[in-house]
Amino acid sequence: MEDHMTGHNKVKRYECDVCGKAWQWPSDLEIHRRVHTGERPFDCLECGKSFKMARDLKDHRRVHTGEKPYGCSICGKSFAQSSGLQRHRRVHSGERPFPCSDCGKGFKLSTDLLMHRRLHTGERPYTCSDCGKGFTRSSSLLYHQRTHTGDSPFICIKSGKGFTRSTRLLSHQRVHAGDCPIPSPVCEVHFATASHALSLQRVHTSGQPYDCPYCGEAFDSSRGLRQHRRAHAFQESTGAAGPPADTQQRQTL
Template sequence: MAHQRVRTGEWPFTCSDCGKGFTQSSHQLRYQSIHTGEWPFYCSVCGKGFTQSSELRYIRVHTGERPFICSDYGKRFTTLATLQAHQRVHTGERPFTCSVCVKGFTQSSQLMVHQRVHTGERLFTCSVCGKGFTQSSKVLRHQSVHTGVWPFTCSECGKGFTESSSVQRHQSVHTGKWQFTCSDCGKGFISSSQLKIHQRVHTGERPFTCSDCEKGFILSSQLKVHQRDHNGERPFACSDCGKRFTSSYHLLRHQSVHTGEWPFTCSVCEKGFTSSYHLQKHQSAHTGK
């Protein structure tokens, strides 16, 4: 019966703090730990809290253990459930469908989070900048922007990430091994979703459109940042001078003005730049191309 509620969209049990709905009362009780801060179980490595002892298998994130293997191309997973959800990528099965836009998902939790796109619900808010998120995990990841603390680091270059899966994908930059390749230009990608997004460069597809000026974007995140040009929102502030920005990326670039650290340097004249794009433009002055 609880499972059927996932498909019907019925959530009879509601959190008294934020209004989030659940199909079972036990799920509601476990969820409330997010608001109370009381976690009965903790990871012995990083201290992350959990509502159930079974969730302590999270420690595999630190140990690197991936006992469940995809038979199609060998990708490994920490749990059987994540393997089963992943296999739907190969079968094309999307058993959970949004009643508003008919978009399909491999997991019910993905559908639940997606539905907040339509409702505008942002249950979780960053205490530093006030930015709202649809998931508590996204708030925790976002806060690394403010703290500068990255729980996962690339052993090759030291770049920090908020998720272990992001580190694994990033390492393809160093190994040169790409699982997915664009048939138009040969560019390699670490996931099928990234390849799909990249292909919009060739097809010209811009599925996300601004309601104010009708400008189209490849990514929903690009549209969100663009809309701040219309509404004047500047959620990211420089701690040195107070100047505000529409995105954390623009803030990080700006901070080079204060620190004197330029992440991209010209190999010919050693001039520094805040982005690889500006470096490439500058280098054309040397090459004449």
């Protein structure tokens, strides 16, 4: 009875002896203590994952059952957890409750803010074990490591070409489908990818920002420069003659 009346009076008399935070109910204090002890007494029988609270296990179980009881009243999309619906609603409302203290930019998710903050701090906690290059996101490190392993897990079923990212496969597939949603900013032509549209824009403006350090020849895309530099690498490995005469002439002009 005394504990029950304490709850009505909103007196927080149950205090954590580790951090000093207090609660109205002893059961809440017991749950909180698991933060310090790391105890996770609620196990999923399907996958073995453990949780601190019974309601967290209940929400997790929906991953296995496919149940999605939380539906968006605007677009009808459903979610397994109420937190997922809450985050989704920000797509419709435009709410960005996590602002950056340095530049003021707002984010819908706290994790997105965390990633953004690394732009200001310079923190790159994900380091490549092969070359030492650092990244702000684990996904960026994963993509980068494929440049060392040659792994291209996203395969086009029409051409057999492999890609390190699913987004690059999607862009490539638009070429086969004839889907060109990206308009050129300077003419009526449409392109499958924004990079192709940018390359054409440089043609219109006579901009060729990618210069070869060996012969000085310029290109309107980094891809064109990469392909060109392979010729120099081949010449070095075989002892072949230098760049064509017209290229050498351009260097001396």
